[in-house]
Amino acid sequence: MYIGRFAPSPTGELHFGSLLAALASYLDAKSNNGLWLLRIDDIDPPRELPGASDTIIAMLQAFGMQWDQDIVFQSERSHLYQQALNQLQQADVSYPCYCSRKEIKQRTSHSRYDRYCLSNKTTTTTIHTHCAWRFKNDTSSFIWQDTILGEQRIEHSENADFILKRSDSLWAYQLAVTVDDAAMGITHVVRGRDLLMEATKQLQLAQALNLPTPAFSHIPLVKNDSGQKLSKQNLAPALSTTQINHQLYTALQMLGQKTNDKFKNAKITDILLQATQDWNPATIPLEYSTQIRT
Ligand code: GLU
Numbered sequence: 001m002y003i004g005r006f007a008p009s010p011t012g013e014l015h016f017g018s019l020l021a022a023l024a025s026y027l028d029a030k031s032n033n034g035l036w037l038l039r040i041d042d043i044d045p046p047r048e049l050p051g052a053s054d055t056i057i058a059m060l061q062a063f064g065m066q067w068d069q070d071i072v073f074q075s076e077r078s079h080l081y082q083q084a085l086n087q088l089q090q091a092d093v094s095y096p097c098y099c100s101r102k103e104i105k106q107r108t109s110h111s112r113y114d115r116y117c118l119s120n121k122t123t124t125t126t127i128h129t130h131c132a133w134r135f136k137n138d139t140s141s142f143i144w145q146d147t148i149l150g151e152q153r154i155e156h157s158e159n160a161d162f163i164l165k166r167s168d169s170l171w172a173y174q175l176a177v178t179v180d181d182a183a184m185g186i187t188h189v190v191r192g193r194d195l196l197m198e199a200t201k202q203l204q205l206a207q208a209l210n211l212p213t214p215a216f217s218h219i220p221l222v223k224n225d226s227g228q229k230l231s232k233q234n235l236a237p238a239l240s241t242t243q244i245n246h247q248l249y250t251a252l253q254m255l256g257q258k259t260n261d262k263f264k265n266a267k268i269t270d271i272l273l274q275a276t277q278d279w280n281p282a283t284i285p286l287e288y289s290t291q292i293r294t
Contacts, residue, residue, distance in 0.1 A: 002034025004188045009041040010052035013238035014059050017222040017230040023251050024219050025190035026065045031279040037184055038067035042075045043171050062241045064268035074176050081171045084179045084209055085164055093208050094164055096131040113161045133165040144203055147217040154200040162201055178202045182211035193218040220287050256283035
């Protein structure tokens with residue numbers, strides 16, 4: 001059975017790029033008679049925007065995208081991430097790291113971690129709580145297939161020994177998302193291309209944890225009128241509940257899907273039903289031709 005999901009982080013409100021990711025994952029799930037689940041990735045309280053979870057949930061409802069099971073909140077699932085970390089530690093594919101970002105920068109000319117704490121293991125006799133945990137990544141290159149973009153080949157240097165748990169005790173997105181996607185039975189992940197590189201790490205972690213892996217489809221990123229990707233960081237405008245029909249119409253057009261002028265006055269549920277029937281992932285473009293005015 002197909003199980004898809006949308007997994008926003010409540011670090012800001014949804015913007016038009018988020019709408020495309022939500023809509024594409026929703027329509028792909030529904031057109032495959034699948035379930036579409038909602039997970040709030042709230043594992044980074046310092047970056048969280050108060051009230052954003054509620055606004056995101058209300059916005060998805062306003063756009064008629066109803067999830068199929070109880071909402072999953074990552075903030076309630078620390079025990080699962082700890083179990084996974086224990087498993088990786090026991091398998092000797094995770095090691096503690098005491099280096100600060102500054103120290104790594106001083107020692108190396110690139111952002112790749114130099115395994116200082118792996119080779120100096122014997123000197124760290126007591127593992128105290130203020131260390132980070134890294135994934136010991138020994139694969140030389142890793143190849144996988146993205147449903148939209150085709151073969152992805154990632155060299156070891158691009159994602160060596162990434163962090164699983166931060167020194168401030170917060171979980172890394174990589175570990176949490178890999179554990180949750182498997183626990184929720186997710187079979188298909190459809191999301192924005194800003195997370196393409198992360199998929200490699202997720203697949204490597206899933207392999208190390210003996211977890212099943214979903215199929216990944218990464219859709220293009222929306223750019224603003226100065227050509228930058230829309231993101232919370234560059235203050236993309238939040239979605240609004242006015243002109244929902246118009247926004248859905250534009251979103252479907254950008255995703256290369258059939259649209260109908262009747263959508264402009266139709267009920268939102270009818271638009272989504274029609275779009276589900278007409279959904280064709282093969283016509284999602286490699287880049288959008290439109291930019292969004294911000
Ligand atoms: N929570 C992540 C974000 O909002 C996305 C997670 C995912 O789709 O895998 O960037």
